[in-house]
Amino acid sequence: MNEVFSLLMHEISKRFYVPVILMTVMCFPNVSAQQIGVKSNILYDISTTINLGLEISMAPQWTIDLPVNYNPWTFGDTKKLKHWLIQPEIRYWMCEKFSGHFWGLHAHIGAYNIGGISQLGLKDFRYEGNIYGGGISYGYHWVLNPHWSLEATLGLGYAYLSHAQYPCEKCATKIADLARNYFGPTKAGISLIYLIK
Secondary structure: OOHHHHHHHHHOOOOHHHHHHHHHHHHOOOOOOOOEEEEHHHHEEEEEOEEEEEEEEEEEEEEEEEEEEEEEOOOOOOEEEEEEEEEEEEEEOOEOOOOOOOOEEEEEEEEEEEEEHHHOEEEEEEEEEEEEEEEEEEEEEOOOOOOOEEEEEEEEEEEEEEEEEEEEEOOOOOOEEEEEEEEEHHHHEEEEEEOOO
């Protein structure tokens, strides 16, 4: 586990996402610690992916969303959906934060080791690599009571995937190094949120 965490921190630190997040936070000097949302994306929960997000109030109509997703599981000898993903997003709320419509600008960085899942078209091969990119999103936030909320969001954008391809057997020899440019959905969520005020 420490090796995975060290690799994660190394990958993040050598990319530009951390400086971008820090510069974004510094652009909002009047951060309101009065409102923080702790959230879990139900769609990730269904896929057995451990996830936790924090959404922090930055200005009257601005928040920053910081979700982290991690799936360490292998399902049988060859089926796996292992990955980690960080997808920070700056959000502009149309009326007031944590209520109603919002637009977002997100980035994503992650690593994956997936294969053996016929429902995803990955029956015969396993792919191990990295993903980088970003996009825009739209969402809506329903207030259920003073502390609990529900949110739906969908994002479109770009992802660069760089990975090695293997046959699905255990300890197989690498077949090829591949790269792919992807344009399409890059974010989807139905999240349950607890607001700390």
